Amino acid sequence: MNKQRRGDGSLRHLITLEDLTRAELDALLEHAQRYVCASGARPPMNRALDGMTIGNLFTEPSTRTRVSFELAARRLGAEVINLEVQLSSRAKGETMLDTIHTLESLHFDGFVIRDSEPGVVAHVAANVAAHVSVFSAGEAHVSHPTQGLLDALTVRQHKGARFEALCIAIVGDIRHSRVARSAYEAFTALGVGELRLVAPPGLMPEAGLFPAGRRYATPEQGLMGADVVMMLRIQKERMAQAEIPDGDQYFARYGLSAARLRLARPDAIVMHPQPMNRGVEIDSAVADGPQSVIRDQVRNGVAVRMAVLETVLRPRPVRA
Amino acid sequence: MNKQRRGDGSLRHLITLEDLTRAELDALLEHAQRYVCASGARPPMNRALDGMTIGNLFTEPSTRTRVSFELAARRLGAEVINLEVQLSSRAKGETMLDTIHTLESLHFDGFVIRDSEPGVVAHVAANVAAHVSVFSAGEAHVSHPTQGLLDALTVRQHKGARFEALCIAIVGDIRHSRVARSAYEAFTALGVGELRLVAPPGLMPEAGLFPAGRRYATPEQGLMGADVVMMLRIQKERMAQAEIPDGDQYFARYGLSAARLRLARPDAIVMHPQPMNRGVEIDSAVADGPQSVIRDQVRNGVAVRMAVLETVLRPRPVRA
């Protein structure tokens, strides 16, 4: 059947957002919202995952996402072990499964996996014992579901739950971005009114992908009247693909300056998944300005991961 | 006196199995059996080591053994700290002791040590303060006592406690294997009826070692009628020593295929300490087949380490 659901339809893993319904997304976001707290306040904690052990398997470095998952699990009472294993021994697929089965025999309840190879997360999920859940923490350029959820939660907090009324512009290297894919899946399932893709030709997704998105070659067109401006990280090696020789030129043509931001609605919010290249895809004045909700995104990351862990590992959640 | 016992004869460290009596082994295995639980069940936990701090010092990489010890300690309520220290500064022995004394002053109750240099574990044990215990997690090619115990526990679970009635064949690179040494010590102390060593000449232990083992040059002879077939990992660089040029040839002559396994008793179990070289020392059909108990070995590893930690650190154990 479905690669991430139990027989009864409930979520057994979280690998992708592509088959989540609006009702499921709404439930996850409301659940997460209960775990959001103000900066400086004591973060909410409970014992929902008491006695459980979560293993972090990150074969790509990621302090932010790894720590966010770790804090989420610990704040629900689970043990967390950082596993330094070479998961995807590319040559021999069996070796990877031996590693997983070994860990599973040590009584892990869940694995949080980040891997640069498409399909590894799903392959593990398809092969673990029935009591083990798998959580994607970023899979190649394919998906990053908890990032998609935290982006949706951030929009919801600032713009309300009526996504139909919103115009969201995703700007930058959409072609190679798992963040963009998962955000697209969340936003479309939530019924976003208008979704725009703003990128130079070399960074625009292939034809057929992101079918609900309207494509714009310049921010001048794409940002006009947007409620949400979601910037993506641009990597140096991609600029050549976009036929732009350097960071200054990229900024001149696609970077989010205060002037460009004025094309969007006056109450538009600015998002970025981080880490930022300040002065390349975004100006510091904007990143640190009053319309920026970038720090909210990070804060929401812990709340969303708490909700995901609890929803998947405890089908009847314990209240916070 | 004895390098791993207190004045009253009780175990203060676990460095080797070589002087453990059958009664001690039986007690440890029975203790461990109480901590075994089915896959997917909540693992047993208690607070036997409440307030204690265990330091992991692994100077050789080992996710499986390190995590197994870490989970065992945490499930008994101890804190675990992974210490990234260069333990055996080969040139200056004093530096190693300075490190150990420093850690000891931080109030560690136990050190779990893996080191590639023979004698380092015992050297640390001989020099730590009276309240500190040392646990070997694998010492050069010399010993791996908790692996020997988990192997014995696995045999006991499947074949019962009457070891006298059993024929166990250890197959592969016995010469360089700490796993084989500790298993040999456990099996002989437990009174195993017949112990066979099956290896090419270059991988057979030196004359005089493993005195209770009968030596066989081929699996065709050595597996005949065995109750337990314990395969060892073969390392590429050893094949030349065994005068076997590659993995395929090794498999053809010593690998455990389904056909060779049929030489053993029909209810024989197959063991492997992992990681496996599938297609070199063992065929995947056997590793994943009905006679394989390889995953049980991993699961038993946590239980055995819980029993060892509790026995050594709490001479009167708290019941689970």
Next chain:
Amino acid sequence: MNKQRRGDGSLRHLITLEDLTRAELDALLEHAQRYVCASGARPPMNRALDGMTIGNLFTEPSTRTRVSFELAARRLGAEVINLEVQLSSRAKGETMLDTIHTLESLHFDGFVIRDSEPGVVAHVAANVAAHVSVFSAGEAHVSHPTQGLLDALTVRQHKGARFEALCIAIVGDIRHSRVARSAYEAFTALGVGELRLVAPPGLMPEAGLFPAGRRYATPEQGLMGADVVMMLRIQKERMAQAEIPDGDQYFARYGLSAARLRLARPDAIVMHPQPMNRGVEIDSAVADGPQSVIRDQVRNGVAVRMAVLETVLRPRPVRA
């Protein structure tokens, strides 16, 4: 205002000892003393930091200090996460602050930072949210405040709280030592009667620094009648600066031998921040001899860090 104090004058961070009053130091040392326990005894624990999360950011390796802070925080009930971030991306200061703000949004209450670049710790402290505290675990050659406190606590335990009556000699590479700076600040604030600096010219601090210290070119002069002999680690590359070609020669001229120690008072104590170069700055017979309090320093390190964490994070401390 002051870089490490709140508006009410209380300590919000601990970056330096330079502005601590004698009353504050006395209070910290008395607080720490309550957390000291004998080797082998159960270390004191409480829940003073329950619900708090501390992040360790060490961009220079340091097992001893990192583990000491980690144990201190955990023994007060806090969660500790080791963050492997590249803090001081030297080229772009903004990136470092992005990292810090990201971590802060994950609800960290404190960061323990070691960095080889002067000013990084204070820069972070100046930019974190109001609810976050920063603890220096060693800043370039500039300061190492918890080391200074543990040195003061060790002196106090062995020589009593009347620092006016004491003569303390700091010997070795004072010029490049953050340990010496923080010890100097603690000792002078505590009113030490006589403070001596003993070093070859190339390792003596620049003129004007350590103004209260009397300078001695040789241990023969500098150790005479001292109550406390505080040795520093000498690094190979510094010997050339001191115009001393090798370790043997350094030992001959500046190393603490039993004979040289006899120049000090018969009840003088010997300290060293570790790691030691035995046979270079200190003889093993002295390091392990009856006057050595080197292991006490390590033990006191946990107690001092518990006191500092509690004083800063819980302005009204919970009693042990």
